Amino acid sequence: MSSNKGTALITGASTGIGAVYADRLAKRGYDLILVARSKEKLDEVAKEIHSSTSRKAETLQADLSVAADVKRVADRLASDQLITAFVNNAGIASTGKLLESDPDYLDQIIQINITAFTRLAIAAATSFAKRSSGTIVNIGSVVALAPELLNGTYSGSKAYVQNFSTALKNELADKGVTVQVVLPGATATPLWGKSGVNVHTDLPAEWVMTTEDMVDASLAGLDQGEFVTIPALPDVADFEAYEESRLALAPSLSRRDPAPRYGIGTKR
Numbered sequence: 398m399s400s401n402k403g404t405a406l407i408t409g410a411s412t413g414i415g416a417v418y419a420d421r422l423a424k425r426g427y428d429l430i431l432v433a434r435s436k437e438k439l440d441e442v443a444k445e446i447h448s449s450t451s452r453k454a455e456t457l458q459a460d461l462s463v464a465a466d467v468k469r470v471a472d473r474l475a476s477d478q479l480i481t482a483f484v485n486n487a488g489i490a491s492t493g494k495l496l497e498s499d500p501d502y503l504d505q506i507i508q509i510n511i512t513a514f515t516r517l518a519i520a521a522a523t524s525f526a527k528r529s530s531g532t533i534v535n536i537g538s539v540v541a542l543a544p545e546l547l548n549g550t551y552s553g554s555k556a557y558v559q560n561f562s563t564a565l566k567n568e569l570a571d572k573g574v575t576v577q578v579v580l581p582g583a584t585a586t587p588l589w590g591k592s593g594v595n596v597h598t599d600l601p602a603e604w605v606m607t608t609e610d611m612v613d614a615s616l617a618g619l620d621q622g623e624f625v626t627i628p629a630l631p632d633v634a635d636f637e638a639y640e641e642s643r644l645a646l647a648p649s650l651s652r653r654d655p656a657p658r659y660g661i662g663t664k665r
């Protein structure tokens with residue numbers, strides 16, 4: 398058994414990416430607090446991990462679309478001094494067009510992927526900053542960079558994760574807390590089936606990463622000190638060039654004068 402690294406709280410740990418994080422973090426020496434709605438699946442994951450690693454694996458049933466449940470998990474993040482890592486992973490997706498979507502479901506995406514995500518991240522960040530240590534892994538998506546793919550509310554929620562993570566990392570820069578944002582591409586988890594897509598037959602095989610490879614690459618990125626980890630991107634220089642050109646826009650984005658192409662100055 399590896400040395401004790403404290404406790405990792407993982408949301409969305411009953412299946413998919415969260416369940417693999419649970420396995421990998423236990424193998425790295427963390428005890429676990431596993432959060433999701435499905436108590437039965439959480440118990441299965443916890444039992445399997447405890448028997449293979451002997452690490453403690455507690456389950457915390459919570460529906461992150463319900464404010465009282467979000468508060469319960471946030472309170473645990475704020476008060477449990479043994480928690481040293483937080484994987485902010487729970488999320489739901491949609492592949493449908495906006496105008497064909499159930500607006501209540503779009504609300505749910507915002508509630509889970511943005512509202513709950515934010516409260517939990519702030520709770521963990523505040524507690525970790527007080528202790529000058531800790532790791533926060535926010536699970537975004539490549540659709541943050543590619544809103545042309547999938548549903549605009551889903552990709553917008555992941556763009557939020559990206560923006561929020563950048564601001565959080567900057568605020569925590571001198572406080573001893575590590576922040577990573579992970580941007581997976583298509584990953585073979587149950588998420589796709591829930592949106593009516595068969596990830597194995599409806600998407601080109603070369604687009605789809607296994608969940609194990611996705612999480613292992615993300616943890617390697619964390620070990621390498623990456624802030625943004627895009628497990629599929631072959632050449633990190635491509636993302637760096639994108640960031641550079643985004644940052645180069647900054648001095649021109651807010652000015653007294655409208656741009657000459659609008660002809661406003663000439664009318665004054």
Ligand SMILES: NC(=O)c1ccc[n+]([C@@H]2O[C@H](COP(=O)([O-])OP(=O)(O)OC[C@H]3O[C@@H](n4cnc5c(N)ncnc54)[C@H](OP(=O)(O)O)[C@@H]3O)[C@@H](O)[C@H]2O)c1
Pocket residue numbers: 408409410411412413414415432433434435436438459460461462486487488489490509536537538539580581582583584585586587588589591
């Ligand atoms: N799979 C991909 O291709 C892909 C790509 C990019 C990003 N991501 C992101 O990766 C994260 C994990 O997704 P996944 O692919 O692993 O999907 P998944 O297999 O569907 O897992 C989602 C997890 O979130 C939990 N969850 C869903 N609704 C919840 C709620 N209301 N309250 C609490 N927990 C809830 C689910 O558990 P219960 O149902 O038991 O509550 C489950 O544990 C998401 O943020 C997703 O957006 C996935």
